[in-house]
Amino acid sequence: MNEPQKEWINKSIITEINERNVMWTEQQNNPEREELREKFITKRHKIIKLIRETKKSYYKKEFDKYSGKPKKLWNLLNTLTNNKFKQRCAPPKLIVNSIEVTDPHEICNIFNNFFATIGPYLADEIPIQFHVNYTHALPKPLLQNLQMNSLEPCTEEEILNIINKLDSNSSVGLDGVSTKVF
Template sequence: MYSSQLEKRKRALVFGDFNIDLLKKDKYITDYVVEVKESGYEILNKINPDYCTRETSKTKTIIDHISTNINNHTFSLSIIESSLSDHKHLYLEVGKEAPRRNSKINYTAIDYDTLYNNVLKTIDKIENDYSSLENCIILNINNSKIRKRKTLNPPQKDWINKNIIDAINTRNYLWKEMKRNKNDEELKKLFRKERDKVQVMIKTCKENYYQKLFQDTQKQPKKMWDVINTLAANKIKNSPAPPKLVSDSKK
């Protein structure tokens, strides 16, 4: 039952008081650890009495666990002494994943200024027949081709509307003009104003969009979790390779 719940979570951190002492060698402890690993998770606790999560005058136990199936991240787990509870606090720091860069493609395009000039140079050589015209056009097109590189942008988000796109285009235009006229202070002010405007528009539209989604799915738990998973980028089930634990210290 527990493993089936784990396998449903595509990118997850699971933590809490499991009341299962990882320091013991009992069969049910071993079965629990195997079940977690077979579900594609790695237990981040360091299995060592020095890193126990509950300690009395006579016993040391690790009954508070953290496990994850998230890859391509680094994790730093620390044990913090606490006077508020008979359990120690677990402090987990998750390293930030490097942002994915948009892929790029090379393609062939026509430089229309070059094409126009080439046609002007050869137009007098065209004879009074269709084949001569066709050959001239094909030749000039081939001589006017250039190689270009294009960034493939991800699909447009549902919350992006025409006003945001227009504002982004205006901001990008001002950016290019500002780069051409680096000493134009008035242009810099216009760009900063438009940049700040775009940031506010994006933040407001995104918040309103997801707030409405949560309101509309209040009585539909499955759809609400779909929204949460979308916000958490929780879409692709990762391979079961273990995550990286860069440090494991006691505080």
């Protein structure tokens, strides 16, 4: 008899599987006997149901055990799904300017350099008219409503409503002030 491979496999499942295997062998040796085939199919369905119920019960107990403990729950999920985090995150090789690079530190430096310089490079590629006059990039209907000839007075309540609608988890604006300060 084989020992359990998974935590949810128990002695009754193994016993049922062994009985089913004996029935299968018997049925294969006597293919003309329909009653053996039917007994085998019935046993097979019984084992499938037993395995499903046992697995369901096992996983429910495991999840209930870590209810309210997210870190342990994620560890459980990673264990159950066989998620293995790889030590190395760099690709094994990288080809840059027809040169193959295999040193992980050098590959990381190449990626770092690329992402550190791509922003200014792309900004330089934007046509100059957009730097000088951003209205070229705006749709025409929006331009017509952009006139700010006069500012109307507002109430303290309007300002408070606007502040209360701000997302406190958003990053700071151009002024460097966090919305949490407001």
